[in-house]
Amino acid sequence: MKNVKVLGTGCANCATTLKLVEEVAREKGVAIELEKVEDLQQIMRHGVMSTPGVVIDGKVVHAGGVPSRSKVEGWF
Numbered sequence: 077m078k079n080v081k082v083l084g085t086g087c088a089n090c091a092t093t094l095k096l097v098e099e100v101a102r103e104k105g106v107a108i109e110l111e112k113v114e115d116l117q118q119i120m121r122h123g124v125m126s127t128p129g130v131v132i133d134g135k136v137v138h139a140g141g142v143p144s145r146s147k148v149e150g151w152f
Contacts, residue, residue, distance in 0.1 A: 077107040078152070083119045083129035084112075089142050090128040096148055097130065106152040 080097055084090025094112055101108045113119060122131055126140030132151055 077109055079111070079133055080108045081111045081113050081122075081131040083122060083124050083131065083139075084127035085114050085116065085119075087127065092142050093128040093130065096142065096145065100145065100148045101152055104149070104152045108152075 078101075080101070082090060082094045082097060084093070090112075094110070097108075098110060101110075119127065119129065122129060122136055124136060124139045128138075128142065129136060129140075130138040130143065130151075137151055138147065
């Protein structure tokens with residue numbers, strides 16, 4: 077199971093990213109533990125200055141703007 081965190085303070089792009097990650101993982105049959113992180117200090121600990129950010133298994137894989145569907149598919 078992959079641990080996936082979507083980092084963001086609650087903007088529309090963050091919600092869209094969360095939904096996209098959830099959809100793609102479900103479509104690909106990948107089990108994930110999905111967490112939404114809205115605390116600014118926790119976001120900054122990952123070094124993300126532009127949200128939304130995506131962290132998979134402790135590694136930042138995306139920051140700033142909604143990732144493309146093909147990019148998200150590549151993560152899974």
